[in-house]
Amino acid sequence: MDDLYLTFAAQMRARYGEKVYKLPVNLPATCPNRDGTKGTGGCIFCGAKGTGFENLSSAIPVREQLEINKKYIGPKYKAELFIAYFQNFTNTYFPPEVMADYTRQAAEVDGVVELCFATRPDCVGDEILTAIRDAAGDKRVCIELGLQSVNNETLKRIHRGHTVEDYVEAVRRVQSYGMDVGTHLILNLPWDDREHAARAAKLVSDLGIDTVKAHTLYIEKGTELAHMYEAGEIEICSRSEYVSRAADFLEHLRPDVSIQRLASRVPNEDAVFCNWGTGWWKIRDLIETELVIRGSRQGSKWRDE
Numbered sequence: 001m002d003d004l005y006l007t008f009a010a011q012m013r014a015r016y017g018e019k020v021y022k023l024p025v026n027l028p029a030t031c032p033n034r035d036g037t038k039g040t041g042g043c044i045f046c047g048a049k050g051t052g053f054e055n056l057s058s059a060i061p062v063r064e065q066l067e068i069n070k071k072y073i074g075p076k077y078k079a080e081l082f083i084a085y086f087q088n089f090t091n092t093y094f095p096p097e098v099m100a101d102y103t104r105q106a107a108e109v110d111g112v113v114e115l116c117f118a119t120r121p122d123c124v125g126d127e128i129l130t131a132i133r134d135a136a137g138d139k140r141v142c143i144e145l146g147l148q149s150v151n152n153e154t155l156k157r158i159h160r161g162h163t164v165e166d167y168v169e170a171v172r173r174v175q176s177y178g179m180d181v182g183t184h185l186i187l188n189l190p191w192d193d194r195e196h197a198a199r200a201a202k203l204v205s206d207l208g209i210d211t212v213k214a215h216t217l218y219i220e221k222g223t224e225l226a227h228m229y230e231a232g233e234i235e236i237c238s239r240s241e242y243v244s245r246a247a248d249f250l251e252h253l254r255p256d257v258s259i260q261r262l263a264s265r266v267p268n269e270d271a272v273f274c275n276w277g278t279g280w281w282k283i284r285d286l287i288e289t290e291l292v293i294r295g296s297r298q299g300s301k302w303r304d305e
Helices: 008-016 062-077 096-107 126-136 152-157 164-176 194-207 224-230 239-251 280-294
Strands: 020-025 081-086 112-119 140-148 180-186 211-215 218-220 258-261 271-274
Touching (some): 008 258, 020 062, 062 081, 062 096, 126 164, 194 239, 239 280
Parallel strands (some): 020 081, 112 140, 140 180, 180 211
C-alpha cells in the first residue's frame, strides 16, 4: 500500500515508467558456511534446497534460464522489463572469472534492465565486485546482503558466521562500486524483540540501504532449527507480536527505502512452522491495518531518533 510504505513495485515503476518483474536465476552455488570454509551445514534455518523453491535447474545456462522465465513471466504479468535475480544460496561465491561470465550472460538478455545478486556480507570482496561491475556494463546492479539480525548474539546462535560489523563493512564496500544495496532481515528470530526490529530499521536507514526484505521465520523440516523447535527449545513470538515488530520497523525506516516483502513467501508442505498457519498476504494486510490504527506510516519516527 503505497500511501503507507514505499513498495518495490512502485520504486521500479517510478524508475522505469512501467512495471518491472524479477526473473529468477539458479546458479550451482554453495556457501562458505556450508562447504567448510567457515562452517558446515549452514545457518540453523537453512535447508538443503536453500530458498530457490521455484527455480530452474542450475545446469541450464544463465542466459537460457532467463529466456525461459521471460517467456512465461512476461505474458503472465504483461511485463517487458526485468531484473535478473540470482537468488539461491550465496551468488557471489565463485571465482571472479566465473562471476563475470554469469553476469555477462544476464546483462545481454533483451529486456533485462537490472541485475540482483543475493549473497552474504563476507562474499563481496573487491575482485568479485570488480568482475560484476565490469561485466554488467551499463546495467544497474543491486547486491542483496543477508543480515537477518542486528543482534550479534543472535547471529552466533543461528551460526551465520559473520557479525553486524562485517555487514556494515560490506555495505560500504558495495556502495563504493556504485551499486545498490538490499538487506534481508528476519524480524521474529527467537532471541530478538521489538527493540531489535527498530534498531534494524535505524541501521539500514543510516547506511543508505536502497531496499529491504523483512521475512517471517520459516522453519524447514530437517534443519537444526526444526529440531530445536520440535524439542521445545525455542519459542516463536505470536503473530500479533510480529505485526507490531514489523510496524515498528517501518516507522523507523527512512521513507525512500523500498519494501520488497513483509512476510516470507514459501511452500508450507516442507515446514514445521510458517506464518502462523496463514498466508503471507494476510500478515501483510495486518501490518498495514496496524499502521492505519496507529495513524502512522513508513518513516514517521525516522527523524525522532
